Amino acid sequence: MQTKFAKRITTASRSFTRTILDLTAQNEIISFAGGLPDAALFPKEKIEKHAKRLFEDYDNRLFQYSNASGVEALKVEIAKKYATTPSTHIMLTNGSQQGLDLVCKTFLDEGDCIVVEDPSYLAALGLFHMYNATIKAVPLSTKGVDTEVLETLFQEHSPKFFYTIPIFQNPTGYSYTLENRQEVVRLAKKYHVILLEDSPYEALRYDGVQSTAFADLLPELTIALGTFSKTLAPDFRIGWMRAPQEIISALTLSKESTDLQNSKFFQHICASMMQNGELQEHTKTLIQAYRPKRDAMVKALQELFGDSIEFIVPEGGMFIWVNFKKCNDSMKFFDKAIEKGVAFVPGSVFFADKRVSSFGRLNYTNSSLTQIEEGVKKLFEAYQEL
Amino acid sequence: MQTKFAKRITTASRSFTRTILDLTAQNEIISFAGGLPDAALFPKEKIEKHAKRLFEDYDNRLFQYSNASGVEALKVEIAKKYATTPSTHIMLTNGSQQGLDLVCKTFLDEGDCIVVEDPSYLAALGLFHMYNATIKAVPLSTKGVDTEVLETLFQEHSPKFFYTIPIFQNPTGYSYTLENRQEVVRLAKKYHVILLEDSPYEALRYDGVQSTAFADLLPELTIALGTFSKTLAPDFRIGWMRAPQEIISALTLSKESTDLQNSKFFQHICASMMQNGELQEHTKTLIQAYRPKRDAMVKALQELFGDSIEFIVPEGGMFIWVNFKKCNDSMKFFDKAIEKGVAFVPGSVFFADKRVSSFGRLNYTNSSLTQIEEGVKKLFEAYQEL
Numbered sequence: 001m002q003t004k005f006a007k008r009i010t011t012a013s014r015s016f017t018r019t020i021l022d023l024t025a026q027n028e029i030i031s032f033a034g035g036l037p038d039a040a041l042f043p044k045e046k047i048e049k050h051a052k053r054l055f056e057d058y059d060n061r062l063f064q065y066s067n068a069s070g071v072e073a074l075k076v077e078i079a080k081k082y083a084t085t086p087s088t089h090i091m092l093t094n095g096s097q098q099g100l101d102l103v104c105k106t107f108l109d110e111g112d113c114i115v116v117e118d119p120s121y122l123a124a125l126g127l128f129h130m131y132n133a134t135i136k137a138v139p140l141s142t143k144g145v146d147t148e149v150l151e152t153l154f155q156e157h158s159p160k161f162f163y164t165i166p167i168f169q170n171p172t173g174y175s176y177t178l179e180n181r182q183e184v185v186r187l188a189k190k191y192h193v194i195l196l197e198d199s200p201y202e203a204l205r206y207d208g209v210q211s212t213a214f215a216d217l218l219p220e221l222t223i224a225l226g227t228f229s230k231t232l233a234p235d236f237r238i239g240w241m242r243a244p245q246e247i248i249s250a251l252t253l254s255k256e257s258t259d260l261q262n263s264k265f266f267q268h269i270c271a272s273m274m275q276n277g278e279l280q281e282h283t284k285t286l287i288q289a290y291r292p293k294r295d296a297m298v299k300a301l302q303e304l305f306g307d308s309i310e311f312i313v314p315e316g317g318m319f320i321w322v323n324f325k326k327c328n329d330s331m332k333f334f335d336k337a338i339e340k341g342v343a344f345v346p347g348s349v350f351f352a353d354k355r356v357s358s359f360g361r362l363n364y365t366n367s368s369l370t371q372i373e374e375g376v377k378k379l380f381e382a383y384q385e386l
Numbered sequence: 387m388q389t390k391f392a393k394r395i396t397t398a399s400r401s402f403t404r405t406i407l408d409l410t411a412q413n414e415i416i417s418f419a420g421g422l423p424d425a426a427l428f429p430k431e432k433i434e435k436h437a438k439r440l441f442e443d444y445d446n447r448l449f450q451y452s453n454a455s456g457v458e459a460l461k462v463e464i465a466k467k468y469a470t471t472p473s474t475h476i477m478l479t480n481g482s483q484q485g486l487d488l489v490c491k492t493f494l495d496e497g498d499c500i501v502v503e504d505p506s507y508l509a510a511l512g513l514f515h516m517y518n519a520t521i522k523a524v525p526l527s528t529k530g531v532d533t534e535v536l537e538t539l540f541q542e543h544s545p546k547f548f549y550t551i552p553i554f555q556n557p558t559g560y561s562y563t564l565e566n567r568q569e570v571v572r573l574a575k576k577y578h579v580i581l582l583e584d585s586p587y588e589a590l591r592y593d594g595v596q597s598t599a600f601a602d603l604l605p606e607l608t609i610a611l612g613t614f615s616k617t618l619a620p621d622f623r624i625g626w627m628r629a630p631q632e633i634i635s636a637l638t639l640s641k642e643s644t645d646l647q648n649s650k651f652f653q654h655i656c657a658s659m660m661q662n663g664e665l666q667e668h669t670k671t672l673i674q675a676y677r678p679k680r681d682a683m684v685k686a687l688q689e690l691f692g693d694s695i696e697f698i699v700p701e702g703g704m705f706i707w708v709n710f711k712k713c714n715d716s717m718k719f720f721d722k723a724i725e726k727g728v729a730f731v732p733g734s735v736f737f738a739d740k741r742v743s744s745f746g747r748l749n750y751t752n753s754s755l756t757q758i759e760e761g762v763k764k765l766f767e768a769y770q771e772l
Contacts, residue, residue, distance in 0.1 A: 003580075004546065006495045009636050039450040047449070048441045055437070060428040063619035065420075094480055098645035105516070109392045110496055127643040130491070160390065194389075233449035237649045250395050257513040259484035263623045263649065 008130045024343050030375035033343040035170065035318055036366040041289055042233045043282050050269040062264065068256040069248070070240075071267035077274035078226070078240050082215070091248050091255065094262050096200060096227040096239030100124055103161070103196055103223055103241075104131045105254045113157040117145060119350030119359075121170045121198065124163060137352035138162075140172060142312050144180030147187065154191035161194040161223070167211055168201040168317025171350045171361035175211060175315060185218045197224045201317035203231050203283050206291040208315040215242055223247060228270055230318070231283050236266040290365050293372060294320075297364040300376035305383065318365045321347075323358055327386050330360045336385060342378040394516045410729050416761035419729040421556065421704055422752040427675055428619045429668050436655040448650065454642040455634070456626075457653035463660035464612070464626050468601070477634050477641065480648050482586060482613040482625030486510055489547070489582055489609055489627075490517045491640045499543040503531060505736030505745075507556045507584065510549060523738035524548075526558060528698050530566030533573065540577035547580040547609070553597055554587040554703025557736045557747035561597060561701060571604045583610045587703035589617050589669050592677040594701040601628055609633060614656055616704070617669050622652040676751050679758060680706075683750040686762035691769065704751045707733075709744055713772050716746045722771060728764040 024031040054062065069075070070092025079087040093099040108114070108131045116125065118137035128135055136153045139146045144166070153159065164184070166176040176184070188195050197214040215224035227239040241251060255261070273279040297320060298313050310323040327333045330346040337344060347359030364372060410417040440448065455461070456478025465473040479485040494500070494517045502511065504523035514521055522539045525532045530552070539545065550570070552562040562570070574581050583600040601610035613625040627637060641647070659665040683706060684699050696709040713719045716732040723730060733745030750758055 003632055003636075004493070005636055006491070006493050006498075008495075009492050009639065034451075036451055039446045042446045042449045044441070044446050044449065051437055051441070055430070055434045060425045060430050063428045063430065063433070063621040064425045065422055065615075065620040094645040094648070097643075101644045105392070106395050107390070107392050109394075112392075123643060123646070130640070130643050229451075234451040235449040235649050235651060237645070237647070246389060250389075250391055253395065254516070257483075257509060257516050258487045259480040259623070260509070261623070262480070263621050263652065265621060265652070266649065 008132055020343055020345060023338070029338065029341050029343050030367060030371050030378065031343045032362040032364065032367065032375055032379075033345050034366060035363055037230055037234065037286075037318075038289065038365055041286055043278070046273065046278055046282070047233070047269060050272050051265075053272070054265065054268055058268075062268075066261055066264055068261045069252050070262060071264050071271060074238075074267045074271040074274070075240075077271050078242070082242065085219075085242060088245055089242055089248055091241050091252055092262060092267060093239040093241060093255070094259065095229060095234070095237045096198065096225040097123060097127075098258075099225040099239050099241045100127055100196075100198070102251050102254045102258065104128065104133070105258070106247075106250050107160045107194070108133055113159040115150065115153050115157075115159045115162040115193075116352060117164060117169065118352055119171055119347065120163065120352070121165060122345075122349055124198070125350075125352060128163075133160075135352050140169065140174060142172075142174050144174075144176035145184065147180065147183045150184065151187050151191075154187055154193050158191070159193055161196040162188065163196045163198065164214070165198045165200075166214060167199055168204065168314055168319075170201070170317070171319055171345065171347070172321040173314030173317050173319045174312070174321070178212065181212065181214065181217060185214065188214075188218060188221050192221070195222045197222055199224065200227045200230050202226070204287060204290060204318070205316035206287060206294060220244055228279075231279065231286065232270065232273070236270065237262070238266055238270055290318075293364045293367070293369065296369050296372045297362065297376060300373055304376060304380040308383070318363050320362045320364065322360050322362060324360055324383065325358055326383065328358050329356045330358055331356070333360065333382065333386060336382040337379055340378040340382045342375045342382070344379070394518055406729055406731060409724070415724065415727050415729050416753060416757050416764065417729045418748040418750065418753065418761055418765075419731050420752060421749055423616055423620065423672075423704075424675065424751050427672055429664070432659065432664055432668070433619070433655060436658050437651075439658070440651065440654055444654075448654075452647055452650055454647050455638050456648060457650050457657060460624075460653045460657040460660070461626075463657050464628070468628065471605075471628060474631055475628055475634055477627050477638055478648060478653060479625040479627060479641070480645065481615060481620070481623045482584065482611040483509060483513075484644075485611040485625050485627045486513055486582075486584070488637050488640045488644065490514065490519070491644070492633075492636050493546045493580070494519055499545040501536070501539050501543075501545045501548040501579075502738060503550060503555065504738055505557055505733065506549065506738070507551060508731075508735055510584070511736075511738065514549075519546075521738050526555065526560060528558075528560050530560070530562035531570065533566065533569045536570065537573050537577075540573055540579050544577070545579055547582040548574065549582045549584065550600070551584045551586075552600065553585055554590065554700055554705075556587070556703070557705055557731065557733070557745075558707040559700030559703050559705045560698070560707070564598065567598065567600065567603060571600065574600075574604060574607050578607070581608045583608055585610065586613045586616050588612070590673060590676060590704070591702035592673060592680060606630055614665075617665065617672065618656065618659070622656065623648070624652055624656055676704075679750045679753070679755065682755050682758045683748065683762065686759055690762060690766040694769070704749050706748045706750065708746050708748060710746055710769065711744055712769065714744050715742045716744055717742070719746065719768065719772060722768040723765055726764040726768045728761045728768070730765070
């Protein structure tokens, strides 16, 4: 007799990125596929120093049960990043992915509509499917979303939220212009739609000036997600949510029944590293390390591929979104690239309808300058053979 | 305009235990309410030693993203506890509460039926409500569940799973007899119902002999949950699930989209403490510390209350389930007890239908011997004034 899983499981497919990660781990492949930060840059010695101090400063109660919303000292530090947000508007999560899960759990009844950017973050799309949501997609271009389509979707489907990554988007690296943002805010207000603003890469800006977040433009209708996975280390598993008090209370209720609470250990370390400015200093180090990587990939792509591809230079983040024009199905290009010893993520998986696409997502943060140069060369060889 | 939460949120109420925890934290109250281990016993120095070694033995990749199912070395150690289980049948979770959440996510469609013991673990009941499950309750007595009622429920409602805490149950401290277990196994097989076996207290046995788990009697239909929260420390946030390969694969899929993965840091520490036998030694220390606490509470209850209450002496775990016969609504007794400066959890909240109850749950692990004596005295004063 067969095991009867929930509908959501039988319709879900294993994350393609995970499959690629497994593939690239087994072979000597240069991988532009994952969304990983460069492990060489993790501030291990600083973390060790703070861990040592934690053991000295705290008694056994450091390891006892505590509350669901997280360590107050860290919530205070995160709140300080925002002009007028009290720490009661912040809660901590097991990475920002859990933030997405808790928002779904707190807001979505079966079949409820949500709007996503097209293309969008793969693991968010997978999660939304798990909640049996009705997913509507709004086209994303280099300047932001198509607000005419967005208005139609808001009007016709009364979505529970619009999931948006307005700064250095995943997979595209695009950022919304201020005009685009303001128009989105106007529509969110008009149709009373929550903006679920995911900003994992915000701090990794190599050019240009800081943008104004939806959470600042429209705090009463925004749930903003942040994370330390890209600025400190993924294994800390610390993300945060910033939202109005009433929403944070409901999210905390969901968190309690989901997994009671997170570990306080790394939350204390994060708090200390923000209090003494180490996190801010470390972010500068990351920017100085990642900017040349982005530049190296941009240069190699331009020099080798010339006009045969199209992309815009992202001002920050971890990805370049390339239109491999010569190949209308980048899934086929992916197979050829793997043969040559280089991996990327074919664009198709990032679209809500998984349509055939000529695009590909290239990560530059987790490869060395040499690997970037060699990898783009292999990519070009594969492209020529198509 | 009001925020439109999901149905599950608007029908959920805040965990009463959390409310009590907040209450007792603010006042000078002796609390028998929480389900907390004694923080004084956490092996902080050993944890610190292993943490130090981790920083020495591992490079930066210790803090990188990894897989969703957890650190292999720890899965191997957990698998060793069970005779024939390979590590592929184990996955790690953010505390065993997350195990419950992932099982619900993986198995429950809206309205699906599940069976719980009556009374049962409060935070599990809360979670099942969040999944809009149809909850049927089977009476629990000192020897196990009523298997006639269980068979009727299995037959009439085809539940997705039966949630059971067969050893030192929460809130009752009761354990199923072997005969009862075998009958439950027969019914699970006959009606093809999954046994969701939660065993957080299993290792804390003060008398009697080790019982055979459902996961050993019926491995092909059991999902067993374990945790290090009671034997090491809650802040480690490490639980595990043991289940057939096909089920572990589906649960891993749910885990990936829920929060990607857990922190590896404390998983490595747990693995080391199991490899060198420290965890096993530490468990003996806990038993030696908790047994006198249980005995002190039993003695105080018997001496003061005499025949005016009823309870059985639990062979292990953290709780005594007392029938305060004189007071048919222990919620009223709770108010009186708080006035006197002592807290416990009124029985009503543990029943699926929240019915009025004369029972109360008393925790003895998180109070000193003196507090236990004084607390029971205050409890008796309150009882006399009823």
